[in-house]
Every structure is written in C-alpha cells, then in structure tokens.
Amino acid sequence: MKAADGPATPLSMKPVARAFFARQVVEVARDLLGCLLVHETADGRTAGMIVEAEAYASDDPASHAYRGRTERNAPMFEDPGFAYVYFTYGMHYCLNAVTDRPGHASAVLIRAVQPLEGIELMRARRGAVKDRDLARGPGRLTQAFGIAGEQNRSDLTMLPLMICPGERLPLRAVLATPRIGLGSLQDGRTWRFVIAESPWVSGARATKDSRRS
DNA sequence: CAGAAGATCATCT
C-alpha cells in the first residue's frame, strides 16, 4: 500500500486577493512570509510556507527592470499577482511575484519555503538532498516545485500565482545589500531581504549584517 | 555578432 504524502490536515486553498500584491514591494515581501506557495503539475501538487523573500523595486540597480522594459522582464511591468519566472546561470529558474501597480515593475523573489505538501514529489525532483535543502534557495525551490526543467517558461510566467494565507511568522531580519543595490523605502533605509524566524531559511544570510525592523 | 555578466548551486579545499 502506498503511503499518503500530504499533511494530516488539508491546506486551505483559498488564494489571497489580488489586492494583496498591489502594494509597495517590501510590504508585500514581508507579508508573504508565512503564506503558502501552492503549485500543481501533472505529477501532483506541492506546497510550502514562504520563509524567505527578496524585494526588487524598479529603482534598485540590481533589478531586472532598472534599465527599462525588455522582452525578458516584461511580466514585471504587467499586472500584480502574476509570476515572473526567469532563467539564470545557464541552469536555474527563479520565481517572482509581481507587485505594485502595472508599470511600476517591482517584484518579490521567493527565496525559500518550508515544504508542507508533496514532499515525496519534491524529493524525487531534487534528488538525494536533505529535506532542509529541498526548497531552500530560489533555484532549488523552483526545481522542487516543478517550475524548472521542461515546463513552458512563457506560459508559467503569465500564470497567476497560487498564494494562500498561512500563519503569521515572526520576522527574523530585514537585510540591506547597499553595495549591490538599494531597495527603495519609505523612510530612506535600504531593505531587500526579508527573512522569517524559521529553521528553513538559509542560515548564513540570515545572521549576517542584519538590521532589525 | 561577439563578449560579458548573471536575483545560483553543488562540490571541492
């Protein structure tokens, strides 16, 4: 007999309202912590709780949208609540949630989730790694969720994200990376990384050069 | 058209 893979209690599948994404990018990034990322493919459904994210405002020099619209970053200029998926380093896909208003070109990179459902499927996709490493990191996450590989990238890019409310996670840190680029913020401070208090985050970044908020 | 860099990861020392 096959062991069921999901959690004992079914996940709430009611997605957040579109208005959730139509706000300043760092606020969205912060509020995404604790939310559930759900993705379904022919192989099954995977879900996890977002524990680490990264905000990219349009005036951040490190943002793909910093130098204006291109073919690749076009989804960033479109409607909030959709995905912007891009391919990088010749082998990795990264998943973003488009935020703010159309034309503002900001997005949140989803950097790590705590696996909750479809864990066997994630293991199959990721190979022999510790469960802690199944979806810790933007490239690993897309691989575990089946967003990488043979998936049609352009289709994926225009799909609505399935983000559902989860639990409230305490904030561990908000990190700035001023030498790479500036997150644009209301009070002039520079933010970008948004990290929850959770064992599923990437430890090195979570402790280095952090500013509490 | 060529060249460089890249929102990364696995592996090595």
Added chain:
DNA sequence: GATGATCTTCTGT
C-alpha cells in the same frame, strides 16, 4: 571560501 557548470539576455560595435 573558491570554483566550475552552463546558457540566456543584454550591451556595444
């Protein structure tokens, strides 16, 4: 901590 893998996208000529 350093390095190689691997290829798309963007920029400049």
